Amino acid sequence: MINYLQPQKNWQMQLSDTINTVDELLTILHLSELATTSYQPKYKSGQFPLRVPRSFVAKMKAGDPLDPLLLQVLPNVQELQQVTGYVADPLAENDHNPQQGIIHKYQSRILITLTSACAIHCRYCFRQHFDYKSNTPKQKHQQQVINYIQSHKKIDEVILSGGDPLSLDNDRLCNWITLLADLPQINTIRLHTRLPVVIPERLDSELLHFLHDINADPNKARIVVVIHCNHANEIDDNTAMYLRRLQLTGVTLLNQAVLLKGVNDTLEAQIQLSKRVFQAGVLPYYLFVLDKVAGASHFDHDEKFAVDLYWQMMEHLSGYLLPKLTKEVANRPFKTPINIYDNKLDDECYLQMP
Numbered sequence: 001m002i003n004y005l006q007p008q009k010n011w012q013m014q015l016s017d018t019i020n021t022v023d024e025l026l027t028i029l030h031l032s033e034l035a036t037t038s039y040q041p042k043y044k045s046g047q048f049p050l051r052v053p054r055s056f057v058a059k060m061k062a063g064d065p066l067d068p069l070l071l072q073v074l075p076n077v078q079e080l081q082q083v084t085g086y087v088a089d090p091l092a093e094n095d096h097n098p099q100q101g102i103i104h105k106y107q108s109r110i111l112i113t114l115t116s117a118c119a120i121h122c123r124y125c126f127r128q129h130f131d132y133k134s135n136t137p138k139q140k141h142q143q144q145v146i147n148y149i150q151s152h153k154k155i156d157e158v159i160l161s162g163g164d165p166l167s168l169d170n171d172r173l174c175n176w177i178t179l180l181a182d183l184p185q186i187n188t189i190r191l192h193t194r195l196p197v198v199i200p201e202r203l204d205s206e207l208l209h210f211l212h213d214i215n216a217d218p219n220k221a222r223i224v225v226v227i228h229c230n231h232a233n234e235i236d237d238n239t240a241m242y243l244r245r246l247q248l249t250g251v252t253l254l255n256q257a258v259l260l261k262g263v264n265d266t267l268e269a270q271i272q273l274s275k276r277v278f279q280a281g282v283l284p285y286y287l288f289v290l291d292k293v294a295g296a297s298h299f300d301h302d303e304k305f306a307v308d309l310y311w312q313m314m315e316h317l318s319g320y321l322l323p324k325l326t327k328e329v330a331n332r333p334f335k336t337p338i339n340i341y342d343n344k345l346d347d348e349c350y351l352q353m354p
């Protein structure tokens with residue numbers, strides 16, 4: 001019998017052998033009956049079909065239709081609802097796209113959409129409608145990107161994103177990083193990636209040695225890796241081991257999560273998430289409220305819900321385990337901290353003495 005869940009060790013093989021149909025996913029999880037209920041296996045989700053690595057599916061609980069990892073990847077008919085306020089480009093990135101592959105919203109940093117490819121398709125992704133075809137820089141565009149940076153002297157940080165930048169092979173990824181790290185004006189290169197969580201073997205020794213060598217050179221840019229993990233169950237022992245190895249290269253390792261209805265919207269889920277990522281060597285960085293992207297409204301909670309949850313988190317988590325509760329507002333030149341004091345009476349901010 002085929003063991004569908006047995007992860008293969010080679011990350012490229014895992015990447016090319018993801019699960020791409022609802023039928024197969026539900027069969028593996030013993031949830032075939034779901035296919036005839038609210039989930040529609042025949043539903044073709046256009047440019048954004050189901051895609052999930054087998055090693056990520058192995059972290060799901062078979063037989064549980066509400067598994068928090070499953071809910072993040074399983075197409076749902078609710079995606080087809082048109083809901084006012086949920087749009088294709090919620091962060092207005094198209095308005096800040098000065099040339100192929102560059103998004104420039106904040107003064108000191110630019111984001112490069114290195115690739116359209118992701119190992120996993122997260123149903124709430126704010127870039128699920130992004131026009132990657134005309135926005136993925138090829139080798140021939142590298143010099144244009146460098147020219148852009150050099151003509152904007154305030155830029156001192158570059159974020160490599162996508163898609164997932166770690167879906168590039170080491171040659172291409174390291175080539176980009178080397179090029180950027182050699183620019184005197186660049187202090188920091190940040191990688192935004194979900195791959196260390198969904199296919200931890202992506203952190204192969206070649207990449208880790210490369211990152212270590214860049215970090216060891218005091219004249220080169222510092223590397224920051226921001227992983228994306230929404231639930232403690234995403235980090236099993238194998239994933240934690242790879243993240244610890246990544247930490248040993250000297251990178252600054254942070255996590256950003258999105259508050260998702262039904263996935264991680266309880267105090268217990270948030271406490272476990274913060275503690276689990278920390279155990280794996282990762283500091284909680286952001287907890288974002290959902291970007292209002294078309295097709296994801298069913299994941300959204302209003303800000304009042306987020307604030308109430310956050311107050312509870314503050315009572316239970318040490319400061320270094322507490323992510324910043326934040327939202328992105330289109331066309332605002334910074335991320336916006338959510339005002340947690342709105343709707344709170346001053347009395348509520350103090351310990352109630354027994």
Ligand code: SF4
Nearest residue numbers: 118121122125163194
């Ligand atoms: S890995 Fe990141 S970019 Fe890719 S679908 Fe998920 S959230 Fe979007």
